[in-house]
Amino acid sequence: MTDNQAAAASEGPALRKTLSTFDGIALLIGIVVGSGIYTTPALVAGYFGSFSSLITVWIVVGVFVMIGGLIYAELGTRLPATGGEYVYITRCFGPFAGFMFGWAQLFIIRTSPAAGLALIAADYVGVLTELSPRGHMAVALGIIAALGLFNYVGMHWASLFQKVTTVIKVGFLALFAAVGVTLMSGLPNLLGTQSAPTTGLSPAGNLIAALMLIIFTHTGFDRVGYVAGEMKDPRKAIPRSMLVGIAIVIALYWSLITVYHYTLGMEGMQTSVTPAADVGNVMIGAAGVSIVAVMAIVSAIGSINGTMMSATRVYYAMARDGLFFRWLDFVHPDFKTPSRAILVHCGWAAVILVARGSFEAIAAGMVFAILIFYTLTTLALFKLRREDVGGEGAFRMPLYPLLPTIYLVGIVGLLVLRVVFDWEKSLVDFAFVATGLPISFFWLSKKRGNHSSDV
Numbered sequence: 001m002t003d004n005q006a007a008a009a010s011e012g013p014a015l016r017k018t019l020s021t022f023d024g025i026a027l028l029i030g031i032v033v034g035s036g037i038y039t040t041p042a043l044v045a046g047y048f049g050s051f052s053s054l055i056t057v058w059i060v061v062g063v064f065v066m067i068g069g070l071i072y073a074e075l076g077t078r079l080p081a082t083g084g085e086y087v088y089i090t091r092c093f094g095p096f097a098g099f100m101f102g103w104a105q106l107f108i109i110r111t112s113p114a115a116g117l118a119l120i121a122a123d124y125v126g127v128l129t130e131l132s133p134r135g136h137m138a139v140a141l142g143i144i145a146a147l148g149l150f151n152y153v154g155m156h157w158a159s160l161f162q163k164v165t166t167v168i169k170v171g172f173l174a175l176f177a178a179v180g181v182t183l184m185s186g187l188p189n190l191l192g193t194q195s196a197p198t199t200g201l202s203p204a205g206n207l208i209a210a211l212m213l214i215i216f217t218h219t220g221f222d223r224v225g226y227v228a229g230e231m232k233d234p235r236k237a238i239p240r241s242m243l244v245g246i247a248i249v250i251a252l253y254w255s256l257i258t259v260y261h262y263t264l265g266m267e268g269m270q271t272s273v274t275p276a277a278d279v280g281n282v283m284i285g286a287a288g289v290s291i292v293a294v295m296a297i298v299s300a301i302g303s304i305n306g307t308m309m310s311a312t313r314v315y316y317a318m319a320r321d322g323l324f325f326r327w328l329d330f331v332h333p334d335f336k337t338p339s340r341a342i343l344v345h346c347g348w349a350a351v352i353l354v355a356r357g358s359f360e361a362i363a364a365g366m367v368f369a370i371l372i373f374y375t376l377t378t379l380a381l382f383k384l385r386r387e388d389v390g391g392e393g394a395f396r397m398p399l400y401p402l403l404p405t406i407y408l409v410g411i412v413g414l415l416v417l418r419v420v421f422d423w424e425k426s427l428v429d430f431a432f433v434a435t436g437l438p439i440s441f442f443w444l445s446k447k448r449g450n451h452s453s454d455v
Contacts, residue, residue, distance in 0.1 A: 016336040019231045023159050024224050024241025026166040027306050031220030032249050033169055034303030035120045038276045038296045040217045041257050045269035046198040047206040051191050051261045061214045062250040067407045069242040070397035071381050072222050076238035078390035082229030083317030085377050092380040095323055096440055101373050102318040103436030109369050110311035114304045115353035118143045121300035127293040141350055147305045148346035154335045155230055158309050165302030172295045173252050180259030183283055190265030198270050205421050212364040219370055221246055223310035239395040308345060315341040323443050365429035371411050378408045
């Protein structure tokens, strides 16, 4: 055996490079378009008095998300390795920052949505057939287990499932919007109706709360870079996936929100729990409610699957770098997947599902944590540009440094305003992330000890 063969053998099996640009687009859309667009527009309507003010905020967030996509496209081509943000943050700010990011991913940011979306999917199953409380919980846990199995046995099956569910959900939402626009001519136009906000918050408090929900509905675009190590050509696939995927999401969202408000008006939206189902009922009657319920289930499980495909690669990358349990640095010899990381992700999501039982309570907190790390990744772009890391052949975002500066100021400003106007919840949200501090000291000191013993 040659030295090169021995080195390859000692490294063990590697992740299989099977993903194309279409896979990246499907992953992005599949994660972002979960159940949020079926529920959050009604919640957001409660914070505004008119459609014009509401849609303006949705448009502004969409523009910011596109800027974020450009930032992540450049980061992903400068450091095209499995792990995404973990790789960027660790490279620029050291292992402590990288560990805190990875810990937050496992502890709250990525596993909590899996639990919450599984519950929402089970809720919609309950619309189609009656479920007991135990049956409801069993369906939710079964969804996590089934998606875990898809991801465990191979990226091919997980990505195939992702592509199928993405095509179905995007096709349905596009058809839903098209039918809605077609039927508008026969319905009264309620876009101009007004209704006072239903919350007791100040105008600034309303805006901040609405922004957290709207941003939540857009989260997930950043995770394409997590699977860079399994892409055939990440330097081409990542930018294309980001730009095309985000553009499709934004177009769908703006169209659907317009249809919702045209049909239901401000007051109707503020009192609705399931606006898509209510619009479906107006379009084709009771059958519309059932169709929307099925599509909401497909959207939820597609989002869970996309998150599972991407986030588990962060735990694997951390273990590979010696910053997490060593046994997570494992690629299944037959399936070529980070199988142990997938099991941990599913197991912790199941614990959260059983222990907390509701996703809504932590949605804003999840966004708060995400925005902290969006700040770090934006700063990482400035650092990598200055040092010209991976510059040859990398995608370069336009209007640099203007666009990333605007993006950074917007994120930091929202974090500060959230702390000022809702400091108690912000403190609780920060505490979730801070639970990783004592654990990080343990792992970093252990790693330093290992390095010292090797000298």
